[in-house]
Amino acid sequence: MGSREVIDLEGVRATVAGLGVSGIPAAKVLHARGAHVTVVNDGDDARAREQAAELEALGVTVRLGDGATLPDGTELVVTAPGWKPDKPLFTAARAAGVEIWGDVELAWRLRGSDAAPWLAITGTNGKTTTTQMLASILKAAGLRTAAVGNIGVSVLDAVLGDEQYDVLAVELSSYQLHWAPSVRAHSAAVLNLAPDHLDWHGSMEAYAADKGRVYEGNRVACVYNVADKATEDLVRAADVEEGCRAIGFTLGTPGPSQLGVVEGILVDRAFVEDRHKNAQELAEVSDVNPPAPHNIANALAAAALARAFGVPARAVRDGLRNFTPDAHRIAHVADVDSVAYVDDSKATNTHAAEASLAAYESIVWIAGGLAKGATFDELVAKSAKRLRGVVLIGQDRALIREALTRHAPEVPVVDLDRTDTGAMLAAVREAQALAVAGDTVLLAPACASMDMFANYNKRGEAFAEAVREIGS
Structure with missing residues:
Protein backbone atom coordinates (compact mmCIF):
# COMPACT_ATOMS: atom_id res chain seq x y z
CA MET A 1 0.00 0.00 0.00
CA GLY A 2 1.11 3.55 -0.51
CA SER A 3 1.47 6.23 2.10
CA ARG A 4 -1.14 5.78 4.83
CA GLU A 5 -0.68 8.86 6.89
CA VAL A 6 -2.64 11.83 5.64
CA ILE A 7 -2.46 13.97 8.78
CA ASP A 8 0.60 15.07 10.67
CA LEU A 9 0.28 14.45 14.41
CA GLU A 10 3.89 15.25 15.29
CA GLY A 11 3.93 17.53 18.33
CA VAL A 12 0.11 17.83 18.54
CA ARG A 13 -1.20 18.08 22.11
CA ALA A 14 -3.93 15.43 22.04
CA THR A 15 -6.37 14.50 24.79
CA VAL A 16 -7.95 11.04 24.74
CA ALA A 17 -11.29 10.83 26.59
CA GLY A 18 -11.70 7.43 28.22
CA LEU A 19 -9.69 4.27 28.65
CA GLY A 20 -11.05 0.98 27.34
CA VAL A 21 -11.41 -0.81 24.02
CA SER A 22 -11.14 2.32 21.88
CA GLY A 23 -9.32 4.79 24.14
CA ILE A 24 -6.18 2.72 24.71
CA PRO A 25 -5.55 1.94 21.00
CA ALA A 26 -6.21 5.61 20.14
CA ALA A 27 -3.71 6.79 22.77
CA LYS A 28 -1.09 4.35 21.47
CA VAL A 29 -1.61 5.38 17.84
CA LEU A 30 -1.41 9.10 18.65
CA HIS A 31 1.70 8.58 20.76
CA ALA A 32 3.38 6.49 18.05
CA ARG A 33 2.83 9.33 15.60
CA GLY A 34 4.57 11.88 17.77
CA ALA A 35 1.62 13.50 19.56
CA HIS A 36 1.86 14.58 23.20
CA VAL A 37 -0.95 12.47 24.65
CA THR A 38 -2.94 12.92 27.85
CA VAL A 39 -5.67 10.40 28.68
CA VAL A 40 -8.47 11.49 31.01
CA ASN A 41 -10.84 8.98 32.57
CA ASP A 42 -13.81 9.32 34.95
CA GLY A 43 -13.09 6.06 36.77
CA ASP A 44 -10.21 5.34 39.13
CA ASP A 45 -10.56 1.65 39.94
CA ALA A 46 -8.03 -1.18 39.92
CA ARG A 47 -8.65 -1.94 36.22
CA ALA A 48 -8.18 1.72 35.25
CA ARG A 49 -4.96 1.97 37.25
CA GLU A 50 -3.64 -1.15 35.51
CA GLN A 51 -4.46 0.32 32.09
CA ALA A 52 -2.95 3.67 33.09
CA ALA A 53 0.31 2.01 34.13
CA GLU A 54 0.57 0.34 30.71
CA LEU A 55 0.20 3.69 28.93
CA GLU A 56 2.44 5.62 31.32
CA ALA A 57 5.23 3.11 30.61
CA LEU A 58 5.07 4.32 27.00
CA GLY A 59 5.27 7.96 28.00
CA VAL A 60 1.55 8.81 27.90
CA THR A 61 0.14 11.03 30.66
CA VAL A 62 -2.99 9.62 32.37
CA ARG A 63 -5.41 11.44 34.67
CA LEU A 64 -7.78 9.13 36.52
CA GLY A 65 -10.94 10.30 38.26
CA ASP A 66 -11.04 13.54 36.27
CA GLY A 67 -12.79 13.21 32.94
CA ALA A 68 -14.44 16.63 33.10
CA THR A 69 -11.49 19.00 32.79
CA LEU A 70 -9.87 19.79 29.44
CA PRO A 71 -6.06 19.69 29.85
CA ASP A 72 -4.36 23.02 29.13
CA GLY A 73 -3.12 23.46 25.59
CA THR A 74 -5.23 20.66 24.09
CA GLU A 75 -5.30 20.90 20.28
CA LEU A 76 -7.27 17.72 19.51
CA VAL A 77 -9.68 15.53 21.49
CA VAL A 78 -10.17 11.86 20.59
CA THR A 79 -13.03 10.31 22.51
CA ALA A 80 -14.34 6.86 23.30
CA PRO A 81 -17.66 6.63 21.42
CA GLY A 82 -19.83 6.22 24.51
CA TRP A 83 -18.95 9.57 26.09
CA LYS A 84 -22.02 11.80 25.89
CA PRO A 85 -21.77 15.00 23.80
CA ASP A 86 -22.87 17.20 26.72
CA LYS A 87 -19.90 16.30 28.93
CA PRO A 88 -18.08 19.38 30.29
CA LEU A 89 -14.84 18.27 28.61
CA PHE A 90 -16.49 18.57 25.19
CA THR A 91 -18.21 21.85 26.05
CA ALA A 92 -14.79 23.27 26.92
CA ALA A 93 -13.25 21.83 23.74
CA ARG A 94 -15.93 23.33 21.52
CA ALA A 95 -15.59 26.70 23.24
CA ALA A 96 -11.85 26.59 22.54
CA GLY A 97 -12.37 25.62 18.88
CA VAL A 98 -10.79 22.20 19.41
CA GLU A 99 -11.89 19.38 17.10
CA ILE A 100 -13.42 16.26 18.69
CA TRP A 101 -12.95 12.93 16.93
CA GLY A 102 -13.90 9.37 17.76
CA ASP A 103 -11.55 6.48 17.10
CA VAL A 104 -13.39 5.82 13.81
CA GLU A 105 -12.68 9.38 12.67
CA LEU A 106 -9.04 8.98 13.67
CA ALA A 107 -8.83 5.77 11.64
CA TRP A 108 -10.41 7.48 8.64
CA ARG A 109 -7.97 10.40 8.83
CA LEU A 110 -4.98 8.05 9.02
CA ARG A 111 -5.91 5.84 6.07
CA GLY A 112 -4.04 6.43 2.84
CA SER A 113 -5.65 7.51 -0.41
CA ASP A 114 -5.32 3.94 -1.74
CA ALA A 115 -6.71 2.27 1.39
CA ALA A 116 -9.53 -0.28 1.25
CA PRO A 117 -12.98 1.27 0.72
CA TRP A 118 -15.60 0.92 3.47
CA LEU A 119 -19.02 -0.67 3.17
CA ALA A 120 -20.76 0.76 6.25
CA ILE A 121 -23.75 -0.55 8.19
CA THR A 122 -25.79 1.09 10.92
CA GLY A 123 -29.32 0.84 12.29
CA THR A 124 -31.02 0.24 15.61
CA ASN A 125 -30.91 -3.54 15.25
CA GLY A 126 -29.23 -6.18 13.13
CA LYS A 127 -25.95 -4.30 12.57
CA THR A 128 -23.57 -6.99 13.75
CA THR A 129 -25.35 -9.86 11.98
CA THR A 130 -25.56 -7.90 8.72
CA THR A 131 -21.90 -6.86 8.91
CA GLN A 132 -20.85 -10.47 9.47
CA MET A 133 -23.09 -11.65 6.61
CA LEU A 134 -21.54 -9.00 4.35
CA ALA A 135 -18.01 -10.07 5.27
CA SER A 136 -18.95 -13.71 4.58
CA ILE A 137 -20.31 -12.78 1.13
CA LEU A 138 -17.23 -10.69 0.30
CA LYS A 139 -14.96 -13.58 1.33
CA ALA A 140 -17.00 -15.97 -0.83
CA ALA A 141 -16.22 -13.64 -3.74
CA GLY A 142 -12.51 -14.08 -3.06
CA LEU A 143 -12.01 -10.62 -1.60
CA ARG A 144 -9.67 -9.85 1.30
CA THR A 145 -11.95 -8.37 3.94
CA VAL A 170 -17.71 -1.66 8.91
CA GLU A 171 -20.37 -1.68 11.63
CA LEU A 172 -20.96 1.83 12.98
CA SER A 173 -23.04 2.75 16.02
CA SER A 174 -24.84 6.05 16.36
CA TYR A 175 -22.22 7.04 18.95
CA GLN A 176 -19.38 6.35 16.53
CA ASN A 192 -33.96 0.39 10.57
CA LEU A 193 -34.69 3.20 13.00
CA ALA A 194 -36.42 2.89 16.37
CA PRO A 195 -36.04 4.78 19.64
CA ASP A 196 -32.78 3.77 21.34
CA HIS A 197 -30.04 5.56 23.29
CA LEU A 198 -32.27 8.62 23.54
CA ASP A 199 -30.73 9.40 26.93
CA TRP A 200 -27.42 9.84 25.06
CA HIS A 201 -28.60 11.64 21.93
CA GLY A 202 -31.23 13.80 23.64
CA SER A 203 -34.01 13.23 21.07
CA MET A 204 -35.15 10.84 18.34
CA GLU A 205 -34.33 13.53 15.77
CA ALA A 206 -30.73 13.78 16.97
CA TYR A 207 -30.41 9.98 17.04
CA ALA A 208 -31.73 9.68 13.47
CA ALA A 209 -29.46 12.49 12.27
CA ASP A 210 -26.39 10.69 13.64
CA LYS A 211 -27.47 7.44 11.95
CA GLY A 212 -27.99 9.36 8.71
CA ARG A 213 -24.37 10.52 8.70
CA VAL A 214 -23.45 7.08 7.35
CA TYR A 215 -24.87 8.11 3.95
CA GLU A 216 -22.85 11.33 3.65
CA GLY A 217 -20.56 11.24 0.63
CA ASN A 218 -21.53 7.71 -0.47
CA ARG A 219 -20.21 6.96 -3.95
CA VAL A 220 -22.25 4.01 -5.26
CA ALA A 221 -25.28 3.04 -3.14
CA CYS A 222 -27.35 4.23 -0.17
CA VAL A 223 -29.21 1.12 0.97
CA TYR A 224 -32.48 1.67 2.86
CA ASN A 225 -35.35 -0.37 4.31
CA VAL A 226 -38.52 -0.07 2.20
CA ALA A 227 -40.61 -0.99 5.28
CA ASP A 228 -39.04 1.80 7.35
CA LYS A 229 -39.70 5.15 5.68
CA ALA A 230 -37.40 6.95 8.12
CA THR A 231 -34.40 5.23 6.52
CA GLU A 232 -35.45 6.41 3.05
CA ASP A 233 -35.90 9.93 4.42
CA LEU A 234 -32.28 9.86 5.60
CA VAL A 235 -31.17 8.89 2.08
CA ARG A 236 -33.12 11.81 0.61
CA ALA A 237 -31.48 14.20 3.07
CA ALA A 238 -27.94 12.97 2.45
CA ASP A 239 -25.35 14.81 0.39
CA VAL A 240 -23.91 12.04 -1.81
CA GLU A 241 -21.59 11.89 -4.79
CA GLU A 242 -23.03 12.30 -8.28
CA GLY A 243 -24.42 9.00 -9.56
CA CYS A 244 -24.90 7.39 -6.15
CA ARG A 245 -28.16 5.40 -6.13
CA ALA A 246 -30.86 4.76 -3.54
CA ILE A 247 -31.31 0.98 -3.23
CA GLY A 248 -34.22 -0.44 -1.22
CA PHE A 249 -34.60 -3.87 0.37
CA THR A 250 -37.98 -5.43 1.11
CA LEU A 251 -39.45 -8.73 2.30
CA GLY A 252 -41.99 -8.36 -0.50
CA THR A 253 -41.63 -8.38 -4.27
CA PRO A 254 -38.96 -5.84 -5.22
CA GLY A 255 -39.52 -2.98 -7.60
CA PRO A 256 -36.75 -1.58 -9.83
CA SER A 257 -33.65 -0.56 -7.81
CA GLN A 258 -34.68 -2.89 -4.99
CA LEU A 259 -33.78 -6.31 -3.59
CA GLY A 260 -36.58 -8.48 -2.25
CA VAL A 261 -38.18 -11.91 -1.99
CA VAL A 262 -40.19 -13.77 -4.65
CA GLU A 263 -41.55 -17.25 -3.89
CA GLY A 264 -38.82 -18.08 -1.38
CA ILE A 265 -36.00 -16.61 -3.52
CA LEU A 266 -33.88 -13.55 -2.67
CA VAL A 267 -33.77 -11.51 -5.87
CA ASP A 268 -31.94 -8.41 -7.11
CA ARG A 269 -33.65 -5.83 -9.33
CA ALA A 270 -31.05 -3.15 -8.64
CA PHE A 271 -27.70 -4.35 -9.94
CA VAL A 272 -28.87 -5.94 -13.21
CA GLU A 273 -29.15 -4.75 -16.79
CA ASP A 274 -32.59 -3.33 -17.58
CA ARG A 275 -33.82 -3.55 -13.99
CA HIS A 276 -37.35 -2.62 -15.08
CA LYS A 277 -37.69 -6.00 -16.78
CA ASN A 278 -35.01 -8.25 -15.29
CA ALA A 279 -34.19 -9.76 -11.90
CA GLN A 280 -31.23 -11.81 -10.69
CA GLU A 281 -31.75 -14.74 -8.33
CA LEU A 282 -29.28 -14.49 -5.43
CA ALA A 283 -30.14 -17.18 -2.88
CA GLU A 284 -33.01 -19.08 -1.31
CA VAL A 285 -34.66 -18.01 1.93
CA SER A 286 -33.50 -21.37 3.32
CA ASP A 287 -29.88 -20.24 2.79
CA VAL A 288 -30.40 -17.61 5.54
CA ASN A 289 -29.63 -18.78 9.10
CA PRO A 290 -32.00 -18.42 10.90
CA PRO A 291 -34.70 -17.63 8.27
CA ALA A 292 -36.69 -15.34 10.61
CA PRO A 293 -38.19 -12.32 8.79
CA HIS A 294 -35.87 -9.72 10.26
CA ASN A 295 -32.85 -11.88 9.48
CA ILE A 296 -33.92 -12.21 5.85
CA ALA A 297 -34.00 -8.40 5.82
CA ASN A 298 -30.45 -8.39 7.19
CA ALA A 299 -29.39 -10.77 4.41
CA LEU A 300 -30.95 -8.56 1.74
CA ALA A 301 -29.15 -5.48 3.10
CA ALA A 302 -25.83 -7.34 3.15
CA ALA A 303 -26.47 -8.59 -0.38
CA ALA A 304 -27.27 -5.06 -1.58
CA LEU A 305 -23.96 -3.70 -0.26
CA ALA A 306 -22.03 -6.63 -1.72
CA ARG A 307 -23.72 -6.20 -5.11
CA ALA A 308 -22.94 -2.46 -4.97
CA PHE A 309 -19.29 -3.51 -4.70
CA GLY A 310 -19.64 -5.74 -7.77
CA VAL A 311 -19.91 -9.14 -6.09
CA PRO A 312 -21.43 -11.90 -8.28
CA ALA A 313 -24.74 -13.54 -7.38
CA ARG A 314 -23.14 -16.92 -6.59
CA ALA A 315 -20.99 -15.33 -3.86
CA VAL A 316 -24.12 -13.95 -2.18
CA ARG A 317 -25.57 -17.46 -1.98
CA ASP A 318 -22.31 -19.05 -0.85
CA GLY A 319 -21.61 -16.31 1.71
CA LEU A 320 -25.06 -16.66 3.28
CA ARG A 321 -24.72 -20.44 3.42
CA ASN A 322 -21.31 -20.11 5.10
CA PHE A 323 -22.53 -17.61 7.70
CA THR A 324 -23.08 -18.74 11.29
CA PRO A 325 -24.83 -16.24 13.59
CA ASP A 326 -23.26 -15.22 16.89
CA ALA A 327 -24.47 -16.69 20.16
CA HIS A 328 -27.49 -15.10 21.89
CA ARG A 329 -29.15 -14.05 18.62
CA ILE A 330 -32.31 -16.16 18.28
CA ALA A 331 -30.30 -19.20 19.35
CA HIS A 332 -32.30 -22.39 19.88
CA VAL A 333 -31.03 -23.77 23.21
CA ALA A 334 -33.11 -26.94 23.63
CA ASP A 335 -36.55 -28.51 23.52
CA TYR A 341 -36.33 -22.53 24.52
CA VAL A 342 -34.78 -19.68 22.50
CA ASP A 343 -32.05 -17.26 23.63
CA ASP A 344 -32.23 -13.79 22.09
CA SER A 345 -30.47 -11.99 24.93
CA LYS A 346 -29.05 -9.65 22.26
CA ALA A 347 -32.54 -8.12 21.99
CA THR A 348 -31.59 -5.25 24.28
CA ASN A 349 -34.22 -2.78 23.03
CA THR A 350 -37.88 -2.83 22.03
CA HIS A 351 -37.27 -2.89 18.28
CA ALA A 352 -35.07 -5.99 18.52
CA ALA A 353 -37.53 -7.68 20.85
CA GLU A 354 -40.40 -6.94 18.45
CA ALA A 355 -38.54 -8.65 15.59
CA SER A 356 -37.79 -11.62 17.82
CA LEU A 357 -41.38 -11.97 19.04
CA ALA A 358 -42.64 -11.79 15.44
CA ALA A 359 -40.73 -14.98 14.59
CA TYR A 360 -42.92 -17.28 16.79
CA GLU A 361 -46.62 -17.99 17.06
CA SER A 362 -47.16 -18.81 20.75
CA ILE A 363 -44.68 -17.44 23.25
CA VAL A 364 -43.88 -17.37 26.93
CA TRP A 365 -41.80 -14.22 27.02
CA ILE A 366 -39.00 -13.55 29.52
CA ALA A 367 -38.35 -9.81 29.58
CA GLY A 368 -36.96 -6.95 31.65
CA GLY A 369 -33.74 -5.27 32.71
CA LEU A 370 -32.57 -1.70 32.19
CA ALA A 371 -35.03 0.20 29.97
CA LYS A 372 -32.62 3.01 28.95
CA GLY A 373 -35.53 5.44 28.68
CA ALA A 374 -37.63 3.15 26.45
CA THR A 375 -41.40 2.75 26.54
CA PHE A 376 -43.12 -0.59 25.87
CA ASP A 377 -46.70 0.14 24.81
CA GLU A 378 -46.14 -0.28 21.07
CA LEU A 379 -44.12 -3.47 21.53
CA VAL A 380 -46.75 -5.09 23.78
CA ALA A 381 -49.67 -3.98 21.60
CA LYS A 382 -48.07 -5.49 18.47
CA SER A 383 -47.08 -8.73 20.19
CA ALA A 384 -50.05 -9.33 22.54
CA LYS A 385 -51.78 -11.94 20.36
CA ARG A 386 -48.64 -14.13 20.40
CA LEU A 387 -48.20 -14.18 24.18
CA LEU A 392 -40.62 -10.29 34.18
CA ILE A 393 -37.19 -9.78 35.73
CA GLY A 394 -34.87 -6.84 36.29
CA GLN A 395 -34.85 -3.30 37.54
CA ASP A 396 -37.34 -1.69 35.13
CA ARG A 397 -39.79 -4.59 34.77
CA ALA A 398 -42.65 -2.46 36.12
CA LEU A 399 -42.63 -0.45 32.87
CA ILE A 400 -43.31 -3.62 30.89
CA ARG A 401 -45.88 -4.84 33.41
CA GLU A 402 -47.83 -1.56 33.09
CA ALA A 403 -47.81 -1.85 29.28
CA LEU A 404 -49.08 -5.42 29.57
CA THR A 405 -51.88 -4.25 31.87
CA ARG A 406 -52.91 -1.68 29.26
CA HIS A 407 -52.58 -3.77 26.08
CA ALA A 408 -52.67 -7.45 27.09
CA PRO A 409 -54.67 -7.62 30.32
CA GLU A 410 -55.67 -11.26 29.71
CA VAL A 411 -52.07 -12.52 29.46
CA PRO A 412 -50.79 -14.09 32.71
CA VAL A 413 -47.76 -12.27 34.11
CA VAL A 414 -45.26 -13.49 36.70
CA ASP A 415 -43.39 -10.55 38.23
CA LEU A 416 -40.13 -11.75 39.81
CA ASP A 417 -39.05 -9.12 42.31
CA ARG A 418 -35.40 -10.07 41.94
CA THR A 419 -32.32 -8.69 40.25
CA VAL A 428 -37.12 -20.21 33.37
CA ARG A 429 -38.98 -22.41 35.87
CA GLU A 430 -41.91 -19.97 35.91
CA ALA A 431 -41.90 -19.92 32.10
CA GLN A 432 -41.90 -23.71 32.00
CA ALA A 433 -44.99 -23.75 34.21
CA LEU A 434 -46.81 -21.36 31.84
CA ALA A 435 -45.84 -23.08 28.58
CA VAL A 436 -47.69 -25.89 26.81
CA ALA A 437 -46.45 -28.25 24.07
CA GLY A 438 -45.69 -26.34 20.87
CA ASP A 439 -44.91 -23.05 22.65
CA THR A 440 -41.60 -21.15 22.55
CA VAL A 441 -40.08 -19.80 25.75
CA LEU A 442 -38.26 -16.73 24.45
CA LEU A 443 -35.66 -14.67 26.25
CA ALA A 444 -35.95 -11.35 24.38
CA PRO A 445 -35.57 -8.87 27.24
CA ALA A 446 -36.15 -5.58 25.33
CA CYS A 447 -33.78 -4.10 27.91
CA ALA A 448 -30.08 -3.86 28.67
CA SER A 449 -28.57 -6.40 31.04
CA MET A 450 -26.28 -4.44 33.36
CA ASP A 451 -28.68 -4.35 36.31
CA MET A 452 -28.18 -8.10 36.74
CA PHE A 453 -25.38 -9.27 34.44
CA ALA A 454 -22.04 -8.01 33.11
CA ASN A 455 -23.45 -8.02 29.56
CA TYR A 456 -26.08 -9.65 27.34
CA ASN A 457 -23.76 -12.61 26.72
CA LYS A 458 -23.72 -13.48 30.44
CA ARG A 459 -27.50 -13.10 30.57
CA GLY A 460 -27.88 -15.49 27.64
CA GLU A 461 -25.48 -17.97 29.21
CA ALA A 462 -27.50 -17.89 32.45
CA PHE A 463 -30.66 -18.62 30.45
CA ALA A 464 -29.04 -21.54 28.62
CA GLU A 465 -27.71 -22.94 31.89
CA ALA A 466 -31.17 -22.69 33.46
CA VAL A 467 -32.73 -24.48 30.48
CA ARG A 468 -30.20 -27.28 30.76
CA GLU A 469 -31.02 -27.59 34.47
CA ILE A 470 -34.77 -27.93 33.95
CA GLY A 471 -34.17 -30.39 31.11
CA SER A 472 -31.81 -32.67 33.02
Missing part, protein backbone atom coordinates in the same frame (compact mmCIF):
# COMPACT_ATOMS: atom_id res chain seq x y z
CA ALA A 146 -12.75 -8.14 7.65
CA ALA A 147 -15.77 -7.23 9.77
CA VAL A 148 -14.68 -4.28 11.91
CA GLY A 149 -15.94 -1.31 13.94
CA ASN A 150 -18.63 -1.55 16.59
CA ILE A 151 -18.46 -5.33 16.11
CA GLY A 152 -15.51 -5.48 18.53
CA VAL A 153 -12.59 -5.30 16.08
CA SER A 154 -10.99 -1.85 16.11
CA VAL A 155 -11.14 0.05 12.83
CA LEU A 156 -7.81 1.56 13.84
CA ASP A 157 -6.25 -1.89 13.96
CA ALA A 158 -7.65 -2.75 10.53
CA VAL A 159 -6.54 0.50 8.92
CA LEU A 160 -3.07 0.61 10.47
CA GLY A 161 -2.24 -3.09 10.70
CA ASP A 162 0.03 -4.98 8.34
CA GLU A 163 -2.76 -6.95 6.66
CA GLN A 164 -3.94 -5.54 3.34
CA TYR A 165 -7.65 -5.56 2.48
CA ASP A 166 -9.66 -5.10 -0.70
CA VAL A 167 -12.70 -3.81 1.21
CA LEU A 168 -13.85 -3.52 4.83
CA ALA A 169 -17.30 -4.36 6.25
CA LEU A 177 -21.10 8.21 13.70
CA HIS A 178 -21.68 11.22 15.95
CA TRP A 179 -17.92 11.54 16.43
CA ALA A 180 -16.97 10.71 12.81
CA PRO A 181 -17.90 13.77 10.72
CA SER A 182 -15.65 13.13 7.72
CA VAL A 183 -16.13 9.38 7.10
CA ARG A 184 -17.22 8.75 3.50
CA ALA A 185 -18.20 5.17 2.64
CA HIS A 186 -18.22 3.50 -0.79
CA SER A 187 -21.80 2.43 0.04
CA ALA A 188 -23.79 2.29 3.27
CA ALA A 189 -26.99 0.92 4.78
CA VAL A 190 -29.31 2.07 7.56
CA LEU A 191 -31.19 -1.12 8.43
CA VAL A 336 -37.93 -29.58 26.90
CA ASP A 337 -41.29 -31.41 26.98
CA SER A 338 -42.07 -30.27 23.41
CA VAL A 339 -41.43 -26.60 24.30
CA ALA A 340 -38.65 -24.74 22.45
CA ARG A 388 -49.13 -17.27 26.20
CA GLY A 389 -47.59 -15.69 29.29
CA VAL A 390 -44.86 -13.33 30.47
CA VAL A 391 -42.16 -13.61 33.14
CA ASP A 420 -29.80 -11.29 41.45
CA THR A 421 -28.23 -13.56 38.85
CA GLY A 422 -30.07 -16.57 40.29
CA ALA A 423 -33.33 -14.97 39.17
CA MET A 424 -32.83 -16.41 35.68
CA LEU A 425 -33.32 -20.01 36.86
CA ALA A 426 -36.45 -18.94 38.71
CA ALA A 427 -37.68 -17.15 35.56
